[in-house]
Amino acid sequence: MTYDVIIVGAGNAALAAAVSAKENGAEKVLVLEKAPREMRGGNTHWSGGVLRFAFDDPHELGPLLPGVEDEYEDFYSGIQPYTREDFHGDLMRVTSGQTDPVLSRVLVDNSRDTVFWMNEVGAVEMEPAITLTGVRRENRIVWARGLVVRAAHEGVGLSRSWFATVERLGIEVRYGASVMALLQDDRGHVCGVRVRDDAGMSNIDGRAVVLGCGGFEANVQMRTQHIGPLVGAAKVRGTPHNQGDGLRMAMAIGAMPWGQWSGCHATPISADWGNFAPRELTDRSNRLSYLYGVMINRLGRRFVNEGEDGAMFTYAKYGRAILAEPGAKAYQIFDSQVVHLLEPRYSTSDPIVADTLEELVEQLDIDDKKQALRTLVEYNAAAKHASDGFEPSAKDGLSTTGLALEKTNWATKLEAPPYYAYSATGGITFTFGGLKVDEQARVIGTDWRPIPGLLACGEMIGGLFYDNYPAGTGLVSGATFGRIAGRSAARHPANSPVAEAVSA
Numbered sequence: 156m157t158y159d160v161i162i163v164g165a166g167n168a169a170l171a172a173a174v175s176a177k178e179n180g181a182e183k184v185l186v187l188e189k190a191p192r193e194m195r196g197g198n199t200h201w202s203g204g205v206l207r208f209a210f211d212d213p214h215e216l217g218p219l220l221p222g223v224e225d226e227y228e229d230f231y232s233g234i235q236p237y238t239r240e241d242f243h244g245d246l247m248r249v250t251s252g253q254t255d256p257v258l259s260r261v262l263v264d265n266s267r268d269t270v271f272w273m274n275e276v277g278a279v280e281m282e283p284a285i286t287l288t289g290v291r292r293e294n295r296i297v298w299a300r301g302l303v304v305r306a307a308h309e310g311v312g313l314s315r316s317w318f319a320t321v322e323r324l325g326i327e328v329r330y331g332a333s334v335m336a337l338l339q340d341d342r343g344h345v346c347g348v349r350v351r352d353d354a355g356m357s358n359i360d361g362r363a364v365v366l367g368c369g370g371f372e373a374n375v376q377m378r379t380q381h382i383g384p385l386v387g388a389a390k391v392r393g394t395p396h397n398q399g400d401g402l403r404m405a406m407a408i409g410a411m412p413w414g415q416w417s418g419c420h421a422t423p424i425s426a427d428w429g430n431f432a433p434r435e436l437t438d439r440s441n442r443l444s445y446l447y448g449v450m451i452n453r454l455g456r457r458f459v460n461e462g463e464d465g466a467m468f469t470y471a472k473y474g475r476a477i478l479a480e481p482g483a484k485a486y487q488i489f490d491s492q493v494v495h496l497l498e499p500r501y502s503t504s505d506p507i508v509a510d511t512l513e514e515l516v517e518q519l520d521i522d523d524k525k526q527a528l529r530t531l532v533e534y535n536a537a538a539k540h541a542s543d544g545f546e547p548s549a550k551d552g553l554s555t556t557g558l559a560l561e562k563t564n565w566a567t568k569l570e571a572p573p574y575y576a577y578s579a580t581g582g583i584t585f586t587f588g589g590l591k592v593d594e595q596a597r598v599i600g601t602d603w604r605p606i607p608g609l610l611a612c613g614e615m616i617g618g619l620f621y622d623n624y625p626a627g628t629g630l631v632s633g634a635t636f637g638r639i640a641g642r643s644a645a646r647h648p649a650n651s652p653v654a655e656a657v658s659a
């Protein structure tokens with residue numbers, strides 16, 4: 156049998172592509188997932204499910220969040236509009252202007268529509284992203300700009316919803332089916348895949364193939380080769396199955412690598428976690444409240460401006476910053492006046508606690524404790540009191556003065572005992588390097604022409620992110636380009652009635 160569309164992978168991007176292919180007229184759609192059923196869902200399962208998208212008026216979110224005003228008093232007053240220009244500006248700012256001009260526009264301009272499509276067609280229920288992006292100010296919640304909504308029950312719920320929709324639409328999913336290679340006909344059209352499963356090796360024919368099988372974040376060799384030995388040794392925050400297979404098989408038939416292959420999304424996570432995050436604890440390893448405290452390395456020194464920006468704009472690069480420090484380890488130190496602001500994920504490990512900074516430092520696993528204490532004392536001398544204008548929900552401009560490395564926001568003194576220290580290392584989330592695609596998600600070859608019949612989406616697309624990443628963009632990008640890829644695959648000339656007639 157020849158499938159109309161074969162989808163490789165079963166994360167957010169791939170399943171968006173499967174649903175879109177069906178919606179756009181493909182009858183026989185096959186999803187091939189390398190992981191066994193109980194490990195299905197890729198990084199999407201591990202994710203926080205947060206969705207960044209543009210909207211002009213907060214009330215536009217209403218249809219996504221039925222009943223929200225009963226749950227949150229004065230809900231809309233805590234939300235600022237987040238226009239396309241705001242979203243694109245954030246992408247440009249955090250990537251130092253390097254984001255692909257065409258793809259970033261496709262992402263931003265489709266972002267709102269994509270999320271509504273996920274909700275309406277994908278049957279993905281939504282909820283306010285309270286634990287991650289909401290900060291209480293008096294009687295109401297103030298929400299981070301552009302980051303108000305997430306999939307209900309986070310990545311677990313998102314993944315579960317996509318599979319339910321795929322099954323409802325009668326789309327066939329095969330688990331434990333590892334795609335090893337792409338098949339091409341004599342004209343160079345991609346016409347199927349070679350698969351390894353429990354039965355051995357076999358070929359499956361398809362008129363178009365969509366690659367949605369992730370980056371190379373779980374592949375130690377590729378991490379080391381492309382990003383460097385420090386990231387090679389990083390702990391993996393998501394699925395162990397994203398090994399760069401799709402990138403390698405596409406490049407083997409002439410696809411063009413694109414974007415920052417030396418770059419990745421890596422966040423501060425607890426140093427106590429293993430090399431791969433447990434599936435049931437999903438993203439609970441994150442330690443992203445460093446902006447309210449101070450981070451020191453094993454030499455007892457600060458090494459980043461913890462208050463450079465909101466965590467959602469710095470977390471994706473500060474994990475990598477920790478990996479570059481001795482032993483790839485740091486401590487995040489807080490006092491009692493801010494500890495209630497730590498996001499709930501901190502509860503998955505026990506902090507070191509002491510009544511004085513001296514006693515706290517004494518308990519840390521670091522090489523230069525004297526320097527650590529000096530650093531904290533100097534920091535305290537340069538920092539401000541909370542009463543000087545500390546405002547946790549916005550950049551408050553409360554800066555240290557006189558340090559070689561200033562902390563430029565939320566720089567309150569560590570002055571209220573007891574004091575808390577949480578360990579941190581860098582955990583890799585996904586890789587920035589990928590394939591070159593056009594605005595129809597067609598994979599471009601090294602001859603600068605589309606490879607007929609080959610589409611890509613999700614983490615496999617290169618060029619959107621460089622050095623850094625605005626939180627909540629991966630899933631919206633995945634669904635946006637997945638939806639486009641599914642449509643392009645369904646409408647691929649080989650799937651048109653004319654082609655049917657010719658081949659018959």
Ligand SMILES: Cc1cc2nc3c(=O)[nH]c(=O)nc-3n(C[C@H](O)[C@H](O)[C@H](O)COP(=O)(O)OP(=O)(O)OC[C@H]3O[C@@H](n4cnc5c(N)ncnc54)[C@H](O)[C@@H]3O)c2cc1C
Pocket residue numbers: 163164165166167168169187188189190195196197198199200201202203204205206207332333334335367368369370392393394396397398400401437438584585612613614615626627628629630631633
């Ligand atoms: C802990 C964590 C938290 C995150 N939180 C957020 C968040 O809140 N918001 C956000 O926007 N983003 C978040 N992200 C990023 C987001 O999860 C990813 O951008 C997104 O899930 C990628 O989707 P994808 O479909 O491209 O890949 P994946 O969801 O990883 O799916 C790829 C699939 O391909 C399969 N596969 C791989 N190789 C093969 C092969 N050879 N044959 C067949 N199948 C194959 C894999 O098994 C996997 O199922 C987070 C990521 C992690 C790890």
